[in-house]
Amino acid sequence: MAQGTHRKLTSGQIAQYERDGFICPVDAFSADRARGWHDSLQAFERAEGQKLTRGHNFKPHLLFPWVDEIVHAPEVLDAVEDLIGPNIRLFHLSVWPKDPGSGTYVSWHQDATYFALDPICHVTAWVALTDAPIESGCMEVVPGSHKLGQLRHADMQDTDNLLSRGQTLAAEVDRSRTAFMAVKAGQFSLHHTHLVHNSRPNRASHRRVGLGISYIPTHARCTAPTRVTAMLVRGSDAFGHFDDERRPLVEAGPQERAFHADAVATFRRMNAEIAGAPR
Ligand SMILES: O=C(O)CCC(=O)C(=O)O
Numbered sequence: 001m002a003q004g005t006h007r008k009l010t011s012g013q014i015a016q017y018e019r020d021g022f023i024c025p026v027d028a029f030s031a032d033r034a035r036g037w038h039d040s041l042q043a044f045e046r047a048e049g050q051k052l053t054r055g056h057n058f059k060p061h062l063l064f065p066w067v068d069e070i071v072h073a074p075e076v077l078d079a080v081e082d083l084i085g086p087n088i089r090l091f092h093l094s095v096w097p098k099d100p101g102s103g104t105y106v107s108w109h110q111d112a113t114y115f116a117l118d119p120i121c122h123v124t125a126w127v128a129l130t131d132a133p134i135e136s137g138c139m140e141v142v143p144g145s146h147k148l149g150q151l152r153h154a155d156m157q158d159t160d161n162l163l164s165r166g167q168t169l170a171a172e173v174d175r176s177r178t179a180f181m182a183v184k185a186g187q188f189s190l191h192h193t194h195l196v197h198n199s200r201p202n203r204a205s206h207r208r209v210g211l212g213i214s215y216i217p218t219h220a221r222c223t224a225p226t227r228v229t230a231m232l233v234r235g236s237d238a239f240g241h242f243d244d245e246r247r248p249l250v251e252a253g254p255q256e257r258a259f260h261a262d263a264v265a266t267f268r269r270m271n272a273e274i275a276g277a278p279r
């Protein structure tokens with residue numbers, strides 16, 4: 001986008017994204033609004049007797065109108081548009097909850113691993129539903145590492161690792177200089193799909209929860225054999241690389257649950273194909 005025509009980010013923030021691979025924090029919603037969304041999430045978890053954690057944390061934008069509201073919010077999309085242009089699909093979404101005192105963490109990785117996107121131009125917006133200070137295990141990144149391209153990963157199974165495939169950086173990367181992406185409830189951060197990052201266990205006294213929303217321009221395609229779904233959230237799509245996603249009308253109704261289950265199964269199939277492919 002030409003200088004002076006940005007929707008939300010400053011030229012300085014865009015230059016930082018290009019140089020360091022991330023921007024943090026960005027103001028979006030009031031803390032009260034974020035708290036209300038977290039209350040909705042917790043009410044659902046109580047009713048289901050199941051936390052939206054590893055194994056149950058994919059694509060809640062297909063289940064809950066309140067998540068649909070966040071993924072379409074101009075407060076977030078305007079910034080995403082500044083980075084990837086006006087025609088945008090939501091490729092994936094994970095909830096990242098960490099209870100205080102739990103050992104839950106996220107191993108060092110790059111988001112691009114197992115996404116099979118071409119071109120690789122995906123950005124993750126991490127929207128904080130609760131405060132996520134350093135002691136709560138916010139994301140920690142290696143500035144500039146997005147310039148290293150796709151690095152080698154290995155699957156490491158550990159139930160405390162929130163990454164479902166346990167994909168963990170296996171290549172040597174200098175991690176002597178890192179930065180923490182601390183955010184307050186209602187703020188978000190943005191990071192490049194090749195940025196090397198992790199997050200440590202929550203040592204704060206409150207739960208830390210965020211939504212990691214993966215946005216792509218509509219010209220990007222997924223090169224895996226399985227055709228996956230992705231939601232058009234802004235602009236138009238002249239390419240047709242994805243099946244459209246159904247927007248939720250009610251909180252986790254039967255149709256919402258059925259569509260969600262199918263989309264998650266298809267996404268996992270695609271992930272497994274990529275993980276099994278020679279690299
Ligand atoms: O929330 C976390 O701790 C990790 C999130 C993450 O890896 C991501 O959004 O890409």
